Amino acid sequence: MTVDSNLDPRLSVDFCGLNFATPLVLLSGCVGFGEEYTRIHGFSNRQAGAVCLKGTTLSPRLGNAPHRICETPGGMINAIGLQNPGVDRVIRDILPTLDFSETRFIANVSGSSIEEYYEVTRRFDDSPIDAIEINISCPNVKEGGVAFGNDVRMSAQVVAACRRATRKPLITKLSPNQTDIAANARACLEAGADAFAAINTLMGMAIDIEQRMPVIGNNQGGLSGPAIKPIALLKVHQIYQVCRDHGIPIIGQGGIASAVDALEFLIAGASAVGIGTALFYDPLILTQINQGILDYLDRHDLANVAQITGSLCLHGPSLPACGCESA
C-alpha cells in the first residue's frame, strides 16, 4: 500500500525499498500499537515515516511488576517486560484497525528462543505489516533479548532464522550493552539483515535510599532519553562504517529530542531517525523536527535528506569501525 503524505517531498527517504514520507520513525514501546497518540489533537501518524509497534512475542505476556518506569537525570529507566497480547492477536485484532495509508507500520519481534523469533517473524510475514524489526536488545526480559544481542554468534543465528521466515525488510535492533557493536553488525549483515536500528536502551538502575530498594520492580531497566544520545551517536557512526559500502540503512535513535539531535544522527550515518522518550514530553514534537530538517535542507542547499546521511567530516584519520583494536 502507498502512503499518501502531505509532507514536503524533500523529506522522503527510501528505506529498504519502502518509501518513508519523512526520516522520523516512532519507536517501539513508546506508541503502543500505533493508535494511542492519534487521539491527541494535532498529532498524526502521517508526520512519521514509520511507526514501530510494541515488542511482540509468540504468546501473550503480562510484563513486569510495577514500578515499571522512573525518571532519571536527562532521561528515564523502563522495565516494561514486553507486555503484549501475542502475535496472533496483534495480527488478528490490531493490524486490521491500523490505517496503512497514514504511514509504514513495522512489527517489533522478540523471543526467548531462536525458534520463537523465527515463528513470530513467520506469522508477521503473512500479514500486511511493512517491515519487521528484530529486537535482540531488550534489557528487560530474563531470556532472549539482550542475552542474544550481546553475543555475536547468537545475534547472527537469530537474524539468519528470521531471514528464513520472511522476505519483508528485516531490521536488526542492536544493543549498546556490548563492547563491539560493529562486529555484531557485521555478523548480522552477513546473516541477512537488511537494515539496523540503534541504539536500544542502556541497562541501568535507580535506587530509593529510604527503602534501600531499586525503584523499578524488575530491579534494573533500560535507560533512554537525552542522557544516552552521545553514546548512541558514536554507536551509529561505528555501525555506519560497516554498512556504508553495502547500502544498508540505519534507524538512528537514542535521546533524540530536537531537529538538531535528528540531524546529528543523520550526519553520523543514519538514514532514518527514531523518536521515543521525547514524545512523552512533547507529543507534538514530530511537526517541529520535520520543519527543522526542512530548514536545514534549505540552509545548506540540499535536495533531500539522503544527502545528509553519513556526511560527517572527521578530524584527521577516521576512527576504527569499532572501539576495539581488531577493527
Added chain:
Amino acid sequence: MSAGVEDAMNAMNHGSYRDTLFVEETEVLSHEAFPGDQYLLRLWSPECARRARPGQFVHITCDPALPLRRPLSLMRANPRESWIEILYKAVGEGTRLLARRKPGDRISSIGPIGQPFQVHPERPRPLLIGGGVGMPPMVFLADRLRQTPGMPSGMPSGAAPGSAPGEVLGTVPGSAPGAAPSTAPGTAPGRVTAWSPLVILGSEVPFPFRAQPSQFIVPGLPPAVIAAMPLLDDWGIPSRLASLQGYPGCFQGYVTDLARSWLQTLDAAALAEVEVFACGPHPMLAAVAALARDFDLPCQVSLEEFMACGVGGCAGCVVEVKTPEGPAMKRVCVDGPVFDARMVF
C-alpha cells in the same frame, strides 16, 4: 483503535478512555501555598476545562529541565471561565519545581486524561472518601454532583420522606425525616438535586483550607466531629474531616473508621443506595475497598502510578487487576485511573 483492540492489548474486557486529548499551552492564573507543602494551582486551559470530568487528570510539564511530565488530578474545572484547578503536594523533584511557577508562567498540559468516576442514579447516596493528595478528585466529584440537576426519574427513591425537592440537596443519607434537611445556601429555589453525597476527607498535614464547623447535621456521626471543608459547605454538601493529628473538630482516626461508624447507622434500604468513591494512598484505598466489601457496596477507586507518556503508549503505569480470565495488567493512565475496587483489591 477499537475497544476490541484495547482488549487485545490488555487481554482484558474493560474499556479505556478514548476521547480526544488536548495539548495546551496553559497559563498560571494563581498559585497559592498552604502548610504542609501543599499548593493550589489554577491554570487557564479552555479545552480541558470544557471537557474534564471528576477522576480525570492532566499530564503537565513541571519544568523544562525535567525529561518527563507529571500526572496531577483535577480538583475543579470551570468551562465558563476556562480554568482548571489542581491541588498538589510538593513531594518530589517535579512538584517542587512546579511549586516555583508564578502567575503568568506557561505550563504545557495534556488533558483531560483517564476514565472518570461513574455515578449511578440508582445509588443516589455517594460516599466520597479522599485522603491527602486524594482529596482533589473527591471535591471535583462533589462539585459535579451539585451541578447535576435532577435525574430522569425525578426524585431519588432515597429522598427523605416529606422533603420538598429543593431540600433534597441538604438531606444527608440516613437523616431522619425532618431531622435537619437544611437547604443549601446559594441553591436556586425549587432546583432538584438528586444526589445526597457525604464527603469524608483525611489528612495528616494541615488541611489546605480553613476547616469550619459544618452547617449540616449528619446523623450517625459523632456530634463532636463537626469540622468541614468550607467550599463543600457552601455548595450544600456535607463533609467531615479526619486526622490522627488531633486537629479541632476532626475525627481522631482513619477516614474508614469514620465512614464505618456512619454506614453502621444506615438501614438496608439506605445502604442499597450508597456507592463508595475513593482516592488516596494505597493502604487507605485497600481499607476503603475492605469497608465497601463488608457492607456489600459498589466502590470505585482512583489509583496513582509513575507515568511516562500518560496517554496509553508505553504501558509504564500499570496496575495488576483481577479479571474473569485471570490476572491482567491495566494502564492507570487510560484504562484508569478509576477502577472498580474489586478488580484491584
